[in-house]
Amino acid sequence: MSSVNLVSKRYAKALFLAAVKFKSLDQVSASLSNLSRVFEDMPSEVQRVFLDPTVSKKDLSICVSSFLKGLPTIFNNFCNVLVNEGRLSLIKDINNHFQKLLMNSKGQAVADIWVAYSLSKNFYSDVEKVLSNTFNKKVSLNIHNDPLILGGIVIELDGFRLDASILGNLNQLSCHMKGAR
Numbered sequence: 001m002s003s004v005n006l007v008s009k010r011y012a013k014a015l016f017l018a019a020v021k022f023k024s025l026d027q028v029s030a031s032l033s034n035l036s037r038v039f040e041d042m043p044s045e046v047q048r049v050f051l052d053p054t055v056s057k058k059d060l061s062i063c064v065s066s067f068l069k070g071l072p073t074i075f076n077n078f079c080n081v082l083v084n085e086g087r088l089s090l091i092k093d094i095n096n097h098f099q100k101l102l103m104n105s106k107g108q109a110v111a112d113i114w115v116a117y118s119l120s121k122n123f124y125s126d127v128e129k130v131l132s133n134t135f136n137k138k139v140s141l142n143i144h145n146d147p148l149i150l151g152g153i154v155i156e157l158d159g160f161r162l163d164a165s166i167l168g169n170l171n172q173l174s175c176h177m178k179g180a181r
């Protein structure tokens with residue numbers, strides 16, 4: 001796991017716990033999703049201004065605060081922390097991790113699935129059922145087509161990874177052969 005991903009997870013968890021404490025989970029979730037979408041939809045020239053380390057943090061904080069009027073105080077404070085720590089670029093990843101925490105708190109999860117080519121809806125439905133029963137939560141799938149895996153399937157859910165792809169098996173075989181000299 002990359003250090004950036006770890007930092008995003010920590011920020012998301014801190015915001016999640018604070019939102020739970022102040023009973024503003026739904027408002028914070030919506031605010032974070034909206035800000036993430038706004039930031040993602042900005043022209044790249046505007047994004048560069050927000051991420052430019054030479055721009056005064058005070059000016060940037062004032063600018064971001066103007067977007068946040070009427071939103072929960074806890075969310076405003078969180079955004080000011082992101083600005084002051086130079087972490088505004090992580091907003092999309094923080095939102096993704098926050099939404100996973102929210103889903104998990106509601107007994108739901110999203111599994112990332114990689115396949116070499118599209119499979120039948122029945123297959124995906126069966127995978128959802130098996131994962132839901134295994135993890136004791138309602139699981140939905142986020143399907144990625146990746147021809148590089150050659151065949152089979154890779155599943156990631158809640159920190160678990162199952163690699164039943166041809167590429168994964170070939171890599172595993174290669175490691176065994178290198179060790180067998």
